[in-house]
Amino acid sequence: MTATSLRRLVIGEPLPTTEARHQRLPRYLALSVFGSDPISSSAYATEEILLALVLAGSMGLGYATGVALAIALLFVIVSISYRQTVTAYPSGGGAYIVAHENLGTYPGLVAAAALLTDYVLTVAVSVSAGVAAIVSAAPFLAPYRAAFGVLLVAFIALANLRGVRESGRLFAPPVYLFVISVLLMLGLGAFRVATGGISAAAAVAPPPALQGLGLLLLLRAFASGCAALTGIEAISNGVQAFQPPESRNASTTLLWMVGVCLTLFVGITFLAQAFHLVPDEAGRQTVLSMLGRAVFGQGFLYLILQAATAAILVLAANTAFADFPRLSSILARDGFAPRQLANLGDRLVFSNGILLLGAFASALILIFRGSTHLLIPLYAVGVFVSFTLSQAGMVVHWRRAQGPAWKAKAAVSALGALVTCVVLIVVASVKFVHGAFIVLLLIPLIVLGLRKVSRHYQALRAALTIKGFSAPRTVRHAVIVLVPGMHRGILTALAYAKSISPDPEAVFVELDPAESAKLQARWQELQLGVPLTVLHSPWRSLTEPIVRYLRTIKAERHLDMVTVILPEFVAGHWWESLLHNQSGLSLKFALMFERGVVVTNIRYWPKPKDNPRSQLADPR
Numbered sequence: 001m002t003a004t005s006l007r008r009l010v011i012g013e014p015l016p017t018t019e020a021r022h023q024r025l026p027r028y029l030a031l032s033v034f035g036s037d038p039i040s041s042s043a044y045a046t047e048e049i050l051l052a053l054v055l056a057g058s059m060g061l062g063y064a065t066g067v068a069l070a071i072a073l074l075f076v077i078v079s080i081s082y083r084q085t086v087t088a089y090p091s092g093g094g095a096y097i098v099a100h101e102n103l104g105t106y107p108g109l110v111a112a113a114a115l116l117t118d119y120v121l122t123v124a125v126s127v128s129a130g131v132a133a134i135v136s137a138a139p140f141l142a143p144y145r146a147a148f149g150v151l152l153v154a155f156i157a158l159a160n161l162r163g164v165r166e167s168g169r170l171f172a173p174p175v176y177l178f179v180i181s182v183l184l185m186l187g188l189g190a191f192r193v194a195t196g197g198i199s200a201a202a203a204v205a206p207p208p209a210l211q212g213l214g215l216l217l218l219l220r221a222f223a224s225g226c227a228a229l230t231g232i233e234a235i236s237n238g239v240q241a242f243q244p245p246e247s248r249n250a251s252t253t254l255l256w257m258v259g260v261c262l263t264l265f266v267g268i269t270f271l272a273q274a275f276h277l278v279p280d281e282a283g284r285q286t287v288l289s290m291l292g293r294a295v296f297g298q299g300f301l302y303l304i305l306q307a308a309t310a311a312i313l314v315l316a317a318n319t320a321f322a323d324f325p326r327l328s329s330i331l332a333r334d335g336f337a338p339r340q341l342a343n344l345g346d347r348l349v350f351s352n353g354i355l356l357l358g359a360f361a362s363a364l365i366l367i368f369r370g371s372t373h374l375l376i377p378l379y380a381v382g383v384f385v386s387f388t389l390s391q392a393g394m395v396v397h398w399r400r401a402q403g404p405a406w407k408a409k410a411a412v413s414a415l416g417a418l419v420t421c422v423v424l425i426v427v428a429s430v431k432f433v434h435g436a437f438i439v440l441l442l443i444p445l446i447v448l449g450l451r452k453v454s455r456h457y458q459a460l461r462a463a464l465t466i467k468g469f470s471a472p473r474t475v476r477h478a479v480i481v482l483v484p485g486m487h488r489g490i491l492t493a494l495a496y497a498k499s500i501s502p503d504p505e506a507v508f509v510e511l512d513p514a515e516s517a518k519l520q521a522r523w524q525e526l527q528l529g530v531p532l533t534v535l536h537s538p539w540r541s542l543t544e545p546i547v548r549y550l551r552t553i554k555a556e557r558h559l560d561m562v563t564v565i566l567p568e569f570v571a572g573h574w575w576e577s578l579l580h581n582q583s584g585l586s587l588k589f590a591l592m593f594e595r596g597v598v599v600t601n602i603r604y605w606p607k608p609k610d611n612p613r614s615q616l617a618d619p620r
Helices: 003-011 017-023 027-041 045-061 064-088 095-102 105-137 139-161 164-194 215-229 246-274 287-296 300-315 317-333 351-367 372-378 381-401 406-434 436-464 488-500 513-526 543-557 583-591
Strands: 477-482 505-510 532-536 561-569 597-604
Touching (some): 027 164, 027 215, 027 246, 027 317, 045 246, 045 287, 064 215, 064 381, 064 406, 095 105, 095 381, 105 351, 105 372, 105 381, 105 436, 139 317, 164 246, 164 287, 164 300, 246 287, 287 300, 300 317, 372 406, 372 436, 381 406, 381 436, 477 488, 477 543, 505 513, 505 543, 532 543, 543 561, 543 583, 561 583
Parallel strands (some): 477 505, 477 561, 505 532
């Protein structure tokens, strides 16, 4: 099986560009693609709140629902503002586009850097949380959580390489299964709370207080729980992935997502407090797993809940895989990222961005050993940076547009910017020593990198412009044929050299004087009509004498260009290539960086049936 056929088997047949419109998502699939991240956050956001509050004992745990409601209010404010963004930017109004257009280049790049960082963390955190859910049900897998996480990242990346629509169809069932199973748990749990049906086994003895309940602890709980908001901006970034009318479908899907997220997050937090659950700081079992056991017992419904939880936590990474490549392509289009990131792959997705995200996220999982609690402190800082800049940019947008009710719309965006800025300060300060400083340092470094890329493209554009450039004079040119030995391929290369130059030259590097003498004698005997120059190499180096010789003749003959013809024979099978020296590769690599040197490969097929014209030259 060839590499091409294997690629087709794994990724699928290439799609023509005309199919792009048919690859867009209906609302029910878009909810699973763009909403899996915020929906999945409900599986661990409550746990992060409880892990902070448990330090104050039972008194601290009693504030969990209040903290969750404060986060829910923030969720509503931000979502209303983003709904306005979807309407104002039907072509896609991600934080980068909004901030870049309304606030300037550097605010736009800061927003982009924050989002890129957040997307990588989204994949690492969601996959690690999914692995944690699996480990809760199967503790024997704990030593392999990091490796397991990398395999899951590879699986999601592969699914996304097959196309947006196919990944949506693949990932939609687990998302909806999670929503249904959690809603069933919330309904049954609320019924048991209302009827006083909480068993004694479900209640856990309150832990001793390790510190007093103060404002700092509440802020820490709030900052940790704000992980529930991650991914809320995804729909505004991907409006063009929706079926027409894009803006209306994106806006409707955003409302659906907000309703589902708030119901799950607040409901889980309320039940966790009602059942007096205490988080396991050792990470052996998640709070959602405890709640599932308390409501469903150890039966079939609990297993379904755990399987769905593990699935959606892993598949939450799909939101980042949908948005990271799209944002990278926009940055590449604007000249701030490598242009390869703007290329559409065979399946009409930005394949290079998908692979890059998978590599970064896998590295992060390995570095932090797949621990959700080690990764969470890095989380949510970047997303609130983008929230703040996006909403501030929308204020400027409404002031410029001044359409119907623009003041009310600007006020909503201003409120969103103010609130998210305050939350950003809280999250950054509370989580600073726990790892947030890494993100705060990384964002400006990414901005500098993006600006460096932009300056390179600007400098290259200025150097390549034809404005004011006069036509080049006649090029002084020489043709050199590198001769590794005497065979039919050499004769074909010499024939080609004579066709492009009246006086080509052959060059041989002497590694063995005896072999050199044989070659020179054979050369004179054949009377090929091309002079042979022998370069001595006492240190048995092949590339160094050639590079030195090319530089010498360019300087002495005042040459503009030298064409180096490199004869190579093609092996019939891949394994046959391993039986021969790959000196041609090292030569091409060395000459790649030589100014005014062009390398031309003349390939020779030893078997005549593979190349009927391979016998053009008479081998005598």
